[in-house]
Amino acid sequence: MHDQLKGRTIFITGSGGVLGSTYVRRMLAQGARVIASDLPGHRAEALQDAHGANENFRFYDLDVGDEDQVTGIFQRILTDGWEPNVILNNAAITGELLMGAGKPFPSFADTSVSDWERTLRTNLTGAFMIARQMDRDIIGKWPCALINVASMYALNGPHHAIYEGMPFKSFSAYSTTKAGIHGLTLWLAGYWAPKKATVNTIAPGAVFNGHSDEFQRRVGELIMAGRMAQPDEIADAMLFLCSAQAGYMTGQLVNVDGGFSGW
Numbered sequence: 001m002h003d004q005l006k007g008r009t010i011f012i013t014g015s016g017g018v019l020g021s022t023y024v025r026r027m028l029a030q031g032a033r034v035i036a037s038d039l040p041g042h043r044a045e046a047l048q049d050a051h052g053a054n055e056n057f058r059f060y061d062l063d064v065g066d067e068d069q070v071t072g073i074f075q076r077i078l079t080d081g082w083e084p085n086v087i088l089n090n091a092a093i094t095g096e097l098l099m100g101a102g103k104p105f106p107s108f109a110d111t112s113v114s115d116w117e118r119t120l121r122t123n124l125t126g127a128f129m130i131a132r133q134m135d136r137d138i139i140g141k142w143p144c145a146l147i148n149v150a151s152m153y154a155l156n157g158p159h160h161a162i163y164e165g166m167p168f169k170s171f172s173a174y175s176t177t178k179a180g181i182h183g184l185t186l187w188l189a190g191y192w193a194p195k196k197a198t199v200n201t202i203a204p205g206a207v208f209n210g211h212s213d214e215f216q217r218r219v220g221e222l223i224m225a226g227r228m229a230q231p232d233e234i235a236d237a238m239l240f241l242c243s244a245q246a247g248y249m250t251g252q253l254v255n256v257d258g259g260f261s262g263w
């Protein structure tokens with residue numbers, strides 16, 4: 001099947017990351033028009049290098065934490081002639097990204113208010129501002145789907161012991177934002193239903209991205225499938241949620257975690 005997403009015009013925030021770039025590649029292959037966005041930088045450039053020549057691909061610089069940029073984004077897209085009908089609140093700042101690779105990860109006691117607030121600003125306020133702008137600019141004009149991205153650490157606590165001795169930890173603010181984003185899904189689902197818009201949350205599990213054998217072993221023991229996910233396995237579920245076949249689903253949390261949350 002190569003036309004699962006024909007007729008879908010999909011806008012994605014944070015498109016240059018491990019999962020975002022996989023979604024873009026897979027969506028284009030299924031006939032979607034893809035409006036990618038991210039912070040300016042090497043990830044955004046790699047995405048444009050890979051897909052810039054594809055007539056079904058467009059890219060916009062967008063910091064989801066910047067209110068002025070978010071306020072203008074749909075008008076920019078509409079002025080350029082495309083009408084997005086699927087929106088992915090995918091951008092997020094992880095603890096690792098926030099601290100910077102190689103820097104010591106703070107304990108909970110040492111977590112600064114500024115790191116906490118920066119995480120909330122991107123992951124939660126950014127998602128809210130995108131949804132609010134959808135409401136202002138496109139909801140009610142044509143049927144839409146919003147997909148908010150949570151995590152296996154939204155409604156399940158991390159097993160802190162698996163991070164012992166690892167260069168990264170699970171970050172308290174990250175989990176908090178991922179639980180919060182499902183609250184936004186539930187609030188919006190009923191609010192937008194009369195206007196023919198659906199809202200769902202996807203909660204990916206642990207995605208392999210060069211992790212050490214020891215970390216893979218530790219986390220694998222907590223997952224029914226016994227291993228981390230490949231990005232394409234999360235994309236399989238994401239593509240379904242973006243498709244017309246998901247039209248009767250709204251207000252749902254879809255776990256794609258190899259059974260982590262199912263024990």
Ligand SMILES: NC(=O)c1ccc[n+]([C@@H]2O[C@H](COP(=O)([O-])OP(=O)(O)OC[C@H]3O[C@@H](n4cnc5c(N)ncnc54)[C@H](O)[C@@H]3O)[C@@H](O)[C@H]2O)c1
Pocket residue numbers: 013014015016017018019020021037038039043062063064065089090091092093094097122126149150151152203204205206207208
């Ligand atoms: N990879 C995983 O194991 C995993 C597991 C569960 C959930 N998730 C979620 O999936 C989504 C994608 O994750 P990923 O693994 O691709 O992460 P990633 O860190 O590879 O990519 C995140 C992207 O968001 C962008 N971003 C950060 N701040 C931004 C801002 N202010 N404005 C716009 N873009 C910004 C980054 O530039 C980056 O391209 C995130 O919401 C993440 O929380 C990932």
